Amino acid sequence: MNNGDDTAYYLHCGYKVIAIEANNELCKAASIRFQRQIENNQLKIINQAISNEEKELTFYVNTLNSHWSSLDINWASRNDSQFVELKTRGVTLSSLFEKFGCPYFMKVDIEGADLIAIQQLIGQKSIPEFLSIEDCRYGFEYIDTLRKIGYKKFALSNQALVPQSPDVKRNYEFPAGASGMFGEDLKTVWLEHDDFVEQYGTLVRNRTTLQKIADDPNSIWWDIHARF
Numbered sequence: 001m002n003n004g005d006d007t008a009y010y011l012h013c014g015y016k017v018i019a020i021e022a023n024n025e026l027c028k029a030a031s032i033r034f035q036r037q038i039e040n041n042q043l044k045i046i047n048q049a050i051s052n053e054e055k056e057l058t059f060y061v062n063t064l065n066s067h068w069s070s071l072d073i074n075w076a077s078r079n080d081s082q083f084v085e086l087k088t089r090g091v092t093l094s095s096l097f098e099k100f101g102c103p104y105f106m107k108v109d110i111e112g113a114d115l116i117a118i119q120q121l122i123g124q125k126s127i128p129e130f131l132s133i134e135d136c137r138y139g140f141e142y143i144d145t146l147r148k149i150g151y152k153k154f155a156l157s158n159q160a161l162v163p164q165s166p167d168v169k170r171n172y173e174f175p176a177g178a179s180g181m182f183g184e185d186l187k188t189v190w191l192e193h194d195d196f197v198e199q200y201g202t203l204v205r206n207r208t209t210l211q212k213i214a215d216d217p218n219s220i221w222w223d224i225h226a227r228f
Helices: 005-012 024-033 035-039 093-100 114-119 139-149 159-164 193-203 207-215
Strands: 017-020 043-046 056-062 083-091 105-108 130-134 153-158 222-227
Touching (some): 005 017, 035 043, 114 130, 130 139, 139 193, 139 222, 153 159
Antiparallel strands (some): 056 083, 130 222
């Protein structure tokens, strides 16, 4: 969930939202921001961390950038930044699906645990119709895992351009850092697996793009979308 900007859009669209966030301070802030939606049972905030183990875990909160907070200390301390530790509990997707049902769309952006999350979908009886995951150096592995889950078509979304692409149909403008539209509303081309892997390698993993990201991480970053 992080700061709740994506949650705000999903709520605006009329969806019922189950938001997972390990940082209790962000959960408190979101509870105030979305008090009405929580009272109306449109939003449920789960103050836990997606994990393979349902036990107490250490979560590392980056004090410079909350987006970098992670269960992985190496992710949370990137660029020699400072962090504080807090205790949270792990929760599996199986438990969440059993309690709340399988979501129509699942947004995955959990800094170092993304692969753990989508791997839990392999063999699940019910799978989200649409899924998106923030790209990183493990992108090829993400794509392969999504294929193993059963997804057939894939698409890229340049997240740096999201604020320039409002949801005109729903009269909604996205703030910087938001993930934007998804599913049928996504303004991009959906490709079969092999064609997408070629596009991903050419467009995202080429030397020029990687250098641009290294020079300015906010200049371009991607979400990988998947559907049946």
